[in-house]
Amino acid sequence: MRKLINNPENLAIELIDGFCLTNKNKVKRIAPHVCARKEAPIAGKVGIVIGGGAGHEPLFLEFIGKGMADASVHGQVFTAPTPDKVLDAIKAADSGNGVILLYNNYAGDVMNFDMGQDFARMEGIKVETVLINDEISAFPPEKAEERRGTTADHLVIHVAGAAAEAGLPFDELKALIEKTVFNCRSLGVSTSECTLPETGLATFELPEGRMEFGMGIHGEAGIEQVDLMTADATAERLCSDIIKDLPFKKGDEVVALINGYGATTRMEMFIVMRHMHKYLEQQGMAVYDTELGEFCTAQEMAGVSVTLMKLDSEIKKYWDMPADSPGFVKY
Amino acid sequence: MRKLINNPENLAIELIDGFCLTNKNKVKRIAPHVCARKEAPIAGKVGIVIGGGAGHEPLFLEFIGKGMADASVHGQVFTAPTPDKVLDAIKAADSGNGVILLYNNYAGDVMNFDMGQDFARMEGIKVETVLINDEISAFPPEKAEERRGTTADHLVIHVAGAAAEAGLPFDELKALIEKTVFNCRSLGVSTSECTLPETGLATFELPEGRMEFGMGIHGEAGIEQVDLMTADATAERLCSDIIKDLPFKKGDEVVALINGYGATTRMEMFIVMRHMHKYLEQQGMAVYDTELGEFCTAQEMAGVSVTLMKLDSEIKKYWDMPADSPGFVKY
Numbered sequence: 266m267r268k269l270i271n272n273p274e275n276l277a278i279e280l281i282d283g284f285c286l287t288n289k290n291k292v293k294r295i296a297p298h299v300c301a302r303k304e305a306p307i308a309g310k311v312g313i314v315i316g317g318g319a320g321h322e323p324l325f326l327e328f329i330g331k332g333m334a335d336a337s338v339h340g341q342v343f344t345a346p347t348p349d350k351v352l353d354a355i356k357a358a359d360s361g362n363g364v365i366l367l368y369n370n371y372a373g374d375v376m377n378f379d380m381g382q383d384f385a386r387m388e389g390i391k392v393e394t395v396l397i398n399d400e401i402s403a404f405p406p407e408k409a410e411e412r413r414g415t416t417a418d419h420l421v422i423h424v425a426g427a428a429a430e431a432g433l434p435f436d437e438l439k440a441l442i443e444k445t446v447f448n449c450r451s452l453g454v455s456t457s458e459c460t461l462p463e464t465g466l467a468t469f470e471l472p473e474g475r476m477e478f479g480m481g482i483h484g485e486a487g488i489e490q491v492d493l494m495t496a497d498a499t500a501e502r503l504c505s506d507i508i509k510d511l512p513f514k515k516g517d518e519v520v521a522l523i524n525g526y527g528a529t530t531r532m533e534m535f536i537v538m539r540h541m542h543k544y545l546e547q548q549g550m551a552v553y554d555t556e557l558g559e560f561c562t563a564q565e566m567a568g569v570s571v572t573l574m575k576l577d578s579e580i581k582k583y584w585d586m587p588a589d590s591p592g593f594v595k596y
Numbered sequence: 597m598r599k600l601i602n603n604p605e606n607l608a609i610e611l612i613d614g615f616c617l618t619n620k621n622k623v624k625r626i627a628p629h630v631c632a633r634k635e636a637p638i639a640g641k642v643g644i645v646i647g648g649g650a651g652h653e654p655l656f657l658e659f660i661g662k663g664m665a666d667a668s669v670h671g672q673v674f675t676a677p678t679p680d681k682v683l684d685a686i687k688a689a690d691s692g693n694g695v696i697l698l699y700n701n702y703a704g705d706v707m708n709f710d711m712g713q714d715f716a717r718m719e720g721i722k723v724e725t726v727l728i729n730d731e732i733s734a735f736p737p738e739k740a741e742e743r744r745g746t747t748a749d750h751l752v753i754h755v756a757g758a759a760a761e762a763g764l765p766f767d768e769l770k771a772l773i774e775k776t777v778f779n780c781r782s783l784g785v786s787t788s789e790c791t792l793p794e795t796g797l798a799t800f801e802l803p804e805g806r807m808e809f810g811m812g813i814h815g816e817a818g819i820e821q822v823d824l825m826t827a828d829a830t831a832e833r834l835c836s837d838i839i840k841d842l843p844f845k846k847g848d849e850v851v852a853l854i855n856g857y858g859a860t861t862r863m864e865m866f867i868v869m870r871h872m873h874k875y876l877e878q879q880g881m882a883v884y885d886t887e888l889g890e891f892c893t894a895q896e897m898a899g900v901s902v903t904l905m906k907l908d909s910e911i912k913k914y915w916d917m918p919a920d921s922p923g924f925v926k927y
Contacts, residue, residue: 267787267804267898269827269864276863279827283866286873287886322862342863456598462863473598496600496610528859528896531653532607532673532793533600535614542617555618559890565859567598567896594925 273463277319277341284326288591291330298350301336301357302329302590311429311438312336312358314366315422316351317374318343320462321482324561325368327592328419333426334358334367334590342462343483345373351381355392363391363435367425367442369414370396391435395442397421399451399572401510402479402488409447415482416524416561416570417449419593420584427586445580450507453570454499455480455487457528459563478502482526482563496533500540503571508548513575515549520584522556522572527565531557537569545573553581560593604794608650608672615657619922622661629681632667632688633660633921642760642769643667643689645697646753647682648705649674651793652813655892656699658923659750664757665689665698665921673793674814676704682712686723694722694766698756698773700745701727722766726773728752730782730903732841733810733819740778746813747855747892747901748780750924751915758917776911781838784901785830786811786818788859790894809833813857813894827864831871834902839879844906846880851915853887853903858896862888868900876904884912891924 270276278297285294292300306312315325316338325337335358340346346354355364364385366378375396382392397414399421404411425442433441456476458467468484471477476494479487494502513519521541523534534557545552553576561570576584588595601607609628616625623631637643646656647669656668666689671677686695695716697709706727713723728745730752735742755776759769787807789798799815802808807825810818825833844850852872854865865888876883884907892901907915919926 267824269785269787269825269830269860269900270867271826271828276867279870280863280866283868283870283873283888287866287869287888320861320863322866327862454600456600462861493598494600495602497602499600527861528898529600530651530793530858530893530895531658531890532611532651532895535611535618535653536601536607537614538618539610539614542614557614557618559862562861564861564863565898567859569600589927594927596920596925596927 268462270462276462277339280319281326281339291591295336295357296350296353298346299336299338299353299357300326300329305335305357306360307335308360309362309432310360311362311435312360312364313425313429314338314354314358314364315368316346316354317368318345320564321562323592324418328422328590330590332430332586332588333422333593345377348377348380348384351378352384355381355385355390359390365439365442366392366394367422368397369418370398371413393439395439395446397446399446399449401450401452401507406510413481415453416451416522417572417574419560420449420520420522420572420574421445423588423593423595424580424583426588427583441579448575448580449572450510451570451572452478452503452506453480453526453568454478454503455526455566455568456493457567459484459527459566462564482561496536497540500537501544504541504544507571507573511575513550513573518551518553518576520554520556520574520576521545521552524561524570524572525559526568527559527562528567529569534569541571599793601793607793608670611650612657612670622922626667626688627681627684629677630667630669630684630688631657631660636666636688637691638666639691640693640763641691642693642766643691643695644756644760645669645685645689645695646699647677647685648699649676651895652893654923655749659753659921661921663754663761663917663919664924665753676708679708679711679715682709683715686712686716686721690721696770696773697723697725698753699728700749701729702744724770726770726777728777730777730780732781732783732838737841744812746784747782747853748903748905750891751780751851751853751903751905752776754919754924754926755911755914757919758914772910779906779911780903781841782901782903783809783834783837784811784857784899785809785834786857786897786899787824788898790815790858790897793895813892827867828871831868832875835872835875838902838904842906844881844904849882849884849907851885851887851905851907852876852883855892855901855903856890857899858890858893859898860900865900872902
């Protein structure tokens with residue numbers, strides 16, 4: 266164990282305490298596990314609720330604010346939030362225009378968010394769900410709805426949040442978010458294990474000098490373990506698998522994202538980004554915008570993921586709008 | 597070795613390539629190791645040049661932009677930039693109003709920046725230097741000028757950049773920056789080693805379950821190795837040592853910063869932040885603003901540092917101004 270924590274049982278609550286103190290002018294605490302942007306609920310606007318297990322910060326906790334979500338519900342580490350907490354978040358986000366739940370496709374999350382959604386509907390609140398399932402490795406495209414959500418999250422949340430802010434009505438907003446999820450594809454590679462903060466134990470084993478493609482953000486097994494590749498070869502492999510998947514075509518405009526999983530240096534991310542740009546241009550694709558940073562982490566796991574979001578005029582319009590959240594700022 | 601790189605000899609150049617591609621609308625490449633904000637040099641404004649060895653990203657490379665520095669010069673990993681590169685950066689920042697060099701106090705940096713400064717003066721450019729030396733552990737307060745610069749960097753750069761942007765004349769600006777450096781104190785703790793990216797070898801040894809106070813950002817020995825403490829005890833120890841140093845007094849307003857060195861999760865940083873807030877308030881200090889993130893890293897070293905910046909009305913005025921740089925945004 267090398268982590269700076271107190272009682273492991275209080276991890277999620279204490280980190281949310283710290284988050285709220287750090288951002289006291291921007292967010293408010295609705296309940297022990299629920300935070301909302303200061304001005305929520307916002308009159309005339311469809312609410313966006315995000316959430317999931319703790320341990321992936323800034324995801325989802327920190328993606329609330331202007332042009333992002335209205336409320337986030339945070340579970341224990343790598344554990345879905347319970348339905349009562351989901352209900353609290355829905356109420357915090359609802360101004361009478363309904364709420365869209367937007368989170369990653371994991372069985373535990375789906376079960377708990379669905380129950381929270383049911384509770385809210387029983388109270389007369391209009392609620393619908395869009396699942397994020399951008400990670401391409403575990404299932405083929407024809408089973409895309411079974412895929413996990415990973416590092417497309419903040420891209421999708423921003424498009425959704427900006428469109429909600431712009432006043433898009435409920436059904437159109439939901440359709441836009443579904444299209445944006447469909448247009449996002451991700452694949453990652455890990456170069457070291459991560460440990461569970463409660464126990465200090467590694468969630469999987471990865472020998473020095475090896476890397477694994479398709480590793481999940483909770484240590485889920487990947488699809489292939491190989492000897493450590495160069496940054497350029499890694500960028501090419503990640504991008505080429507993603508491009509085949511949608512498929513992306515020549516002339517497509519994309520937002521290209523490099524996400525660090527935790528222990529990855531920005532030095533490495535920039536070096537991977539460098540070749541990714543070159544490779545995407547060689548494939549005839551236009552890199553409209555780039556994102557680089559730690560957005561969806563898996564504790565101190567080393568490695569990177571690539572996400573490509575294919576743009577059309579509608580997605581681009583909302584992507585270009587500002588975002589101001591503790592975890593993601595765009596001006 | 598677990599890092600995603602290509603030829604280790606090209607690390608710095610390739611990471612700067614990636615940085616410029618990622619931020620192509622905000623920065624420009626002046627020379628292989630020198631970047632400037634797009635609009636530099638800015639007429640009527642004193643230029644600010646920052647820089648140092650690579651491997652600490654986002655420091656210093658990414659702190660150029662509005663309300664930050666005009667140009668940054670990046671050396672090889674953990675190695676000072678050479679004088680010719682410093683000269684390139686000075687020229688990129690100078691609009692005829694002179695340039696202030698602002699960087700961390702390490703012997704190699706001082707030697708190389710001083711030579712670059714001499715070259716620029718020979719070309720008729722007005723150049724002065726302010727060294728950042730916020731790290732309190734290695735020397736007592738009476739030898740403060742021998743101290744290392746660490747995680748106060750982006751706070752100082754922002755105050756300097758905002759004041760320069762506001763049109764403060766050269767001598768007043770230099771005095772303000774010196775005062776701001778004096779008002780910043782930092783102390784950190786490491787919970788794991790970092791490796792040199794060229795070799796994959798650790799720069800020091802830290803057994804599992806131990807932590808070291810005062811460790812430098814290049815693996816310089818610290819002042820005390822102890823068994824891993826809780827987050828709360830760590831926050832208290834870091835803050836109390838810093839408070840004694842200036843000394844900070846009851847009623848002082850501060851900006852309180854938690855910096856992650858690389859592999860530290862935001863979860864841990866928030867938990868440390870939580871208790872830091874409580875402790876500073878107990879000491880009668882007013883936390884005016886907080887910062888949390890990875891600003892000055894030491895590759896994948898785990899651990900955090902605390903920086904406190906004591907505010908007066910002048911520093912506060914410039915701190916409150918906006919910053920827009922790839923590595924630090926403030927609105």
